[in-house]
Amino acid sequence: MATRKRRSSARGAKENLTSPLLAGHSLTTPQLLAWIDAATQGWLILTPDLTIGYINSQAERLLQFSRNLLVRGLPLDEVLSVPQLEESIFSVRHQQRPQRCEWEQQGIPLEAIVIPGSDEWLLVLLQNRQSLEAQQQQQERWVSDVAHELKTPLTALMLVSDRLEGAVNADDGVLVERLQKELRRLQLMVEDLLELSRLENILPREESNYSALNLEQLVEGAWNSIRPLADQRDVSLSINTHETGPLLGDQRRLHRAVLNLLDNALRYSPDHGFVEVDILPSGGWWLLCVRDHGPGLSETDLSNMFQRFYRGDPSRARSNRSGSGLGLAIVQQIAVNHGGRVQARNHPEGGTSMELLLPKGPA
Numbered sequence: 001m002a003t004r005k006r007r008s009s010a011r012g013a014k015e016n017l018t019s020p021l022l023a024g025h026s027l028t029t030p031q032l033l034a035w036i037d038a039a040t041q042g043w044l045i046l047t048p049d050l051t052i053g054y055i056n057s058q059a060e061r062l063l064q065f066s067r068n069l070l071v072r073g074l075p076l077d078e079v080l081s082v083p084q085l086e087e088s089i090f091s092v093r094h095q096q097r098p099q100r101c102e103w104e105q106q107g108i109p110l111e112a113i114v115i116p117g118s119d120e121w122l123l124v125l126l127q128n129r130q131s132l133e134a135q136q137q138q139q140e141r142w143v144s145d146v147a148h149e150l151k152t153p154l155t156a157l158m159l160v161s162d163r164l165e166g167a168v169n170a171d172d173g174v175l176v177e178r179l180q181k182e183l184r185r186l187q188l189m190v191e192d193l194l195e196l197s198r199l200e201n202i203l204p205r206e207e208s209n210y211s212a213l214n215l216e217q218l219v220e221g222a223w224n225s226i227r228p229l230a231d232q233r234d235v236s237l238s239i240n241t242h243e244t245g246p247l248l249g250d251q252r253r254l255h256r257a258v259l260n261l262l263d264n265a266l267r268y269s270p271d272h273g274f275v276e277v278d279i280l281p282s283g284g285w286w287l288l289c290v291r292d293h294g295p296g297l298s299e300t301d302l303s304n305m306f307q308r309f310y311r312g313d314p315s316r317a318r319s320n321r322s323g324s325g326l327g328l329a330i331v332q333q334i335a336v337n338h339g340g341r342v343q344a345r346n347h348p349e350g351g352t353s354m355e356l357l358l359p360k361g362p363a
Contacts, residue, residue, distance in 0.1 A: 042126030048119060050076045050089070062126045064106055085124070088114045091204070092122060095341050099204055102129060150190050158183050192326040196308075199253070199333040206337065213254065215245030215279050215288055215358075222259035223275075226266060233271045237262075241279035245286045247360055249338050254358075257334040257342075260327040261290040261354045268294030268352060281360070285340070288356040296346040305344055306332045331356070 033054065036043045042059030046052065052071050063080060065071055071079045077086075088099040092114045099114045109129035114122055161180045168176055216239060223230075223237045230236070265275045269292045278289040297305070304310045309325040328342075331354075335342045340358040347353045 042124075044124040044126060046076060046089075046122040046124065048121060050122075052076055052079070053121070059124075059126050062105065062108070062110055062128065064108075085112055085114070088112065088204075089122060091339055092116050093120065097336065097341065102203060151187075154183060154187050154190065158187075189326065192330060195256075196326055196330055196333060199330065199337060202337050204337055205339050207248070209250045209252075210248045211251055213247055213249055213251055215247065215258075215286055216241060217244070218251075218254055218258045219262070219277050219279075219288075222255055222262050225259055226263055229263075230266055230275075233266075233269075235266060235269050235271070236274045238274050238276045239279070240277065243279065243281060245279045245288070247286060247358055249358065250334075253334045254338070257331045257356065258288070258290075260331045261288075261342075261356065264327065264354065265290050265292035265352075268292040270294065282357070284360050286358050286360055288358070289353050290356070291347055291351050291353040293351040296350065297344070297352050302344050302346070306342070 036054070037056045039056060039058060042062045043054070043056045044052065044059045045054040052074055055072060060067075060071070065079065069079070082103050082105075084101040084103045088101040091097075091099045093116070096116050098116070100111065101114070102109065102111050104110070111127055111129045113125045115125065117123060158180070161176055161183060164176045165173065165180070219237075219239060262275060262277075269275055273293050276289075276291040276293070278287075278291070280287045280289070306328050308329045310328075311325055332342050335356060335358070338358055340356065342354065342356045344352060344354050
């Protein structure tokens with residue numbers, strides 16, 4: 001079955017804050033600012049025009065501002081020049097998602113998390129990275145140890161199930177087949193958990209493994225990986241593009257992201273149908289749209305499908321294959337690490353469209 005191609009076209013702080021949990025109580029701005037001042041983490045609140053609206057003493061110490069310098073009310077770029085932080089602020093404004101960055105401030109390794117607020121207000125949380133690096137190394141060792149401990153008994157159980165398959169009668173064979181299916185699902189879940197943990201511990205736009213790629217080749221390569229499954233149901237691929245989509249990125253992980261999107265579309269595609277892929281330029285970005293021609297998704301599915309272990313209505317799927325429940329969460333993390341994003345919507349003409357937005361690279 002040949003692949004078909006078509007060349008076509010925080011709002012400002014209020015004096016009193018209330019919520020259902022605080023009914024009958026008054027939480028004042030002075031109390032909030034007192035808590036911020038006492039925090040062990042540095043707090044830097046930026047107004048919509050990137051003026052320093054508030055900064056606590058811990059942030060002043062971490063950024064090594066002189067005690068004689070009153071920075072509150074000054075534009076950020078007048079008192080601090082950090083390209084990594086500026087890039088993160090730009091990304092948060094564009095994506096409306098938190099971004100993490102690292103740099104050294106006069107020899108001290110710092111980490112900042114930039115969090116979007118309403119009306120383009122921003123919160124920057126700062127902390128010394130030295131202790132964080134030790135915690136991260138401990139976490140990575142823990143995840144690795146747990147994965148190793150899980151893989152060993154799972155491999156042993158798979159070997160036992162293979163031996164049982166030839167030693168039991170037909171009635172028990174059904175149970176052994178079910179056991180093997182669940183063990184394979186557990187193996188896949190362990191591998192995906194490991195990959196997601198690694199992705200979450202990578203800095204956004206970490207370019208040490210980046211190379212020149214193009215989206216059309218990534219789509220074709222990923223489709224070839226699942227072509228046997230597609231051939232079983234006579235589902236084909238249609239690529240619509242004006243350009244090949246050159247970009248810089250991590251080839252292995254972007255292949256994984258595109259593969260997960262295509263596999264998800266295949267699950268929801270009817271037999272004898274096709275999965276449609278559009279590669280479109282959008283300013284300084286590439287938009288990769290992967291559309292199935294299935295029944296579409298509910299609003300609940302659309303709003304939760306990128307969460308870990310979320311499973312939508314199984315009756316909508318056209319394939320009975322089950323995954324780890326982490327595939328789309330991995331796609332989202334890969335997109336964020338490349339400075340992009342992913343979202344889903346029901347297509348006006350039917351089916352669901354998964355849209356992966358990635359920054360353009362050199363031609």
